[in-house]
Amino acid sequence: MIILDNIYKAFNGQRVLDGLSxxxxxxxxxxxxxxxxxxxxxxxxxxxxxxVPDSGEVLVEGEKMICTTGGQCAHLxxxxxxxxxxxxxxxxxxxxxxxxxxxxxKTKMKDDQIAARVSEVLSMVEMDGAEFxxxxxxxxxxxxxAGLARAxxxxxxxxxxxxxxxxxxxxxxxxxxxxxxxxxxxxGVTSVVVTHDLVSAFSIxxxxxxxxxxxxxEEGTPEEFRQSKNPxxxxxxxxxxxxxx
Amino acid sequence: xxxxxxxxxxxxxxxxxxxGHRVLLSMRGAGRxxxxxxxxxxxxxxxxxRRRRETGRQMMIAGVKxxxxxxxxxxxxxxxxxxxxGLLLLDYGQEVNVGTVVMTTLCREMAPFMTALIIAASxxxxxxxxxxxxxxxxxxxxxxxxxxxxxxxxxTPRLLALLFMVPALTVYANSLGxxxxxxxxxxxxxxxxxxxxxxxxxxxxxxxxxVGLLKAVVFGQIITIISCYQGIITTNGAIGVGRAARRSVVxxxxxxxxxxxxxxxxxx
Ligand SMILES: Nc1ncnc2c1ncn2[C@@H]1O[C@H](COP(=O)(O)OP(=O)(O)OP(=O)(O)O)[C@@H](O)[C@H]1O
Ligand SMILES: [Mg+2]
Numbered sequence: 001m002i003i004l005d006n007i008y009k010a011f012n013g014q015r016v017l018d019g020l021s022x023x024x025x026x027x028x029x030x031x032x033x034x035x036x037x038x039x040x041x042x043x044x045x046x047x048x049x050x051x052v053p054d055s056g057e058v059l060v061e062g063e064k065m066i067c068t069t070g071g072q073c074a075h076l077x078x079x080x081x082x083x084x085x086x087x088x089x090x091x092x093x094x095x096x097x098x099x100x101x102x103x104x105x106k107t108k109m110k111d112d113q114i115a116a117r118v119s120e121v122l123s124m125v126e127m128d129g130a131e132f133x134x135x136x137x138x139x140x141x142x143x144x145x146a147g148l149a150r151a152x153x154x155x156x157x158x159x160x161x162x163x164x165x166x167x168x169x170x171x172x173x174x175x176x177x178x179x180x181x182x183x184x185x186x187x188g189v190t191s192v193v194v195t196h197d198l199v200s201a202f203s204i205x206x207x208x209x210x211x212x213x214x215x216x217x218e219e220g221t222p223e224e225f226r227q228s229k230n231p232x233x234x235x236x237x238x239x240x241x242x243x244x245x
Numbered sequence: 246x247x248x249x250x251x252x253x254x255x256x257x258x259x260x261x262x263x264x265g266h267r268v269l270l271s272m273r274g275a276g277r278x279x280x281x282x283x284x285x286x287x288x289x290x291x292x293x294x295r296r297r298r299e300t301g302r303q304m305m306i307a308g309v310k311x312x313x314x315x316x317x318x319x320x321x322x323x324x325x326x327x328x329x330x331g332l333l334l335l336d337y338g339q340e341v342n343v344g345t346v347v348m349t350t351l352c353r354e355m356a357p358f359m360t361a362l363i364i365a366a367s368x369x370x371x372x373x374x375x376x377x378x379x380x381x382x383x384x385x386x387x388x389x390x391x392x393x394x395x396x397x398x399x400x401t402p403r404l405l406a407l408l409f410m411v412p413a414l415t416v417y418a419n420s421l422g423x424x425x426x427x428x429x430x431x432x433x434x435x436x437x438x439x440x441x442x443x444x445x446x447x448x449x450x451x452x453x454x455x456v457g458l459l460k461a462v463v464f465g466q467i468i469t470i471i472s473c474y475q476g477i478i479t480t481n482g483a484i485g486v487g488r489a490a491r492r493s494v495v496x497x498x499x500x501x502x503x504x505x506x507x508x509x510x511x512x513x
Contacts, residue, residue: 050386067389074392088387091379102391105295105398 001026001190002047002158007056009042009214016042017053018214029184029191031205033198033236038211040194041085044160047192048080049073060158078106081156085163085194087143089135095122095146096131102154121149124179126172141168148176152183159183161193165200173197177204198240202226210236278474281396282466285404285473288397296402303406307368308414315363319418322359323425326350331434340434344445347426352453353513356419357411358505361464364411365497369472372403373493376476377486385477400473404466411465412458419457456512463508464501471496 002024009017016039024030032040045051046058049067058065060076067073089098099118103109109117122128125145135143144167151159164180165173177200184191184204195201201208201222208225210218210233218225218233228234257263288296330350331343376399379385388395423445430436475493479485 045386048386048390050389077390077392080390082387082390084383084387086382088383090384090387091375101393105391105393 003059007053028206031201034211081151087147285400288401299402308410319421320425323422327426327429344441345448348445351422357460369468370490372472373476373489377479377489380479407465412461415461
């Protein structure tokens with residue numbers, strides 16, 4: 001369970017989060033949608049303690065997430081698996097080494113177990129046999145999927161996805177959607193999915209929130225979200241589904 | 246490693262306040278860089294086994310790949326040194342002593358200094374650019390999230406690599422410089438190889454070697470810490486990466502120069 005309580009955050013005087021409050025319940029899949037540059041990625045980084053709010057607080061499973069001087073947050077971060085918007089693969093490691101990195105650093109698994117686990121998660125993201133490719137040689141979509149594989153390799157209890165399907169073709173996007181849904185259904189992980197893609201938001205999310213101007217302006221189940229009267233939300237939905245409006 | 250958010254640039258129209266803010270920021274930066282140094286040394290003991298492979302890779306990058314340029318610079322420095330001082334000594338009929346001059350100068354000062362500048366410009370700037378690129382493309386954030394300490398994973402191997410490689414290259418540069426001098430002594434000053442060689446070694450003191458090596462070690466640490474720190478705090482995309490590389494080279498040059506002077510001052 002993650003709670004963001006009344007978060008304010010400004011960069012160089014430019015306010016990005018403006019009293020954002022958000023709650024992610026255990027086991028649910030929450031989709032965060034919103035236009036570019038409203039602070040969706042910034043919101044995720046607050047959940048991870050990578051950014052420190054100017055005011056307000058972040059609670060993960062009832063504990064305050066404080067990673068600056070005097071705070072202990074490693075045990076909280078270990079619950080998370082994160083897919084960054086750019087994939088964030090370590091550039092000089094092959095795809096396989098990138099995925100085995102958390103296994104080598106955080107577990108005592110043997111080499112052959114690690115190799116087996118790596119090929120298992122690679123096949124989950126449809127990248128069988130890509131172990132030895134370097135990040136610079138693969139496409140943006142493959143980087144993203146390799147990042148996804150790295151995020152799930154330790155079977156975390158909370159998964160954060162920053163635009164998992166952007167840059168992927170529609171067929172692959174739906175496959176990734178199914179993967180996300182599967183992970184949350186079978187393993188019961190809590191997921192937060194940041195996306196522009198309303199098709200995937202509607203199909204995987206238990207709840208959708210829309211950010212605009214650094215605040216949550218709409219929140220509800222996919223059905224409630226579709227029925228929303230909020231003009232910004234209506235415009236956002238129309239832009240994706242109703243061509244002529 | 247703690248999370249360091251980028252600092253606000255000073256925004257005031259009073260020059261004194263601006264200056265004060267600048268000074269404060271640099272002091273804070275220096276403090277953080279020192280903390281990273283301490284942490285990197287700590288992890289050098291705690292995580293040594295785990296970082297062996299990466300340390301080896303960094304030694305390859307820092308040492309083996311700089312050998313070419315170090316060789317050329319060292320050889321020619323030795324030649325220049327020998328020619329300049331040799332011509333002066335010739336006026337006093339003392340050209341046999343050119344070996345001592347070349348050896349002592351290289352050993353005490355020139356070899357560590359030269360090597361440090363070459364390493365700062367090539368290896369240091371690439372460290373800053375590499376870590377800077379990682380910082381702006383969220384790779385360092387990814388390490389934080391995986392609870393892999395970026396200092397242990399990134400800085401420690403580089404620190405260890407330069408800890409060994411700068412002294413090694415310094416010794417190499419020293420030897421090659423003396424050889425360069427030897428060639429010039431023979432061809433331009435008519436000093437026999439054996440006379441030059443004997444003269445060079447006979448007046449070499451242990452202290453000269455130790456102080457030269459100490460300098461090399463200190464310079465290696467300075468270069469790694471400045472470059473890695475500049476890389477880690479990079480923001481602002483490609484522009485920021487370029488600035489990190491430039492700043493790291495400038496800062497390394499200044500510190501190598503100033504600290505080099507003080508080490509000499511203390512020992513002689
Ligand atoms: N480290 C930072 N320093 C300064 N400004 C930042 C930083 N991170 C984010 N911002 C600013 O915060 C705003 C929101 O950024 P964010 O990346 O959260 O957008 P987003 O909602 O994820 O957009 P997109 O859908 O394009 O990814 C942007 O205007 C950006 O310039
Ligand atoms: Mg984003």
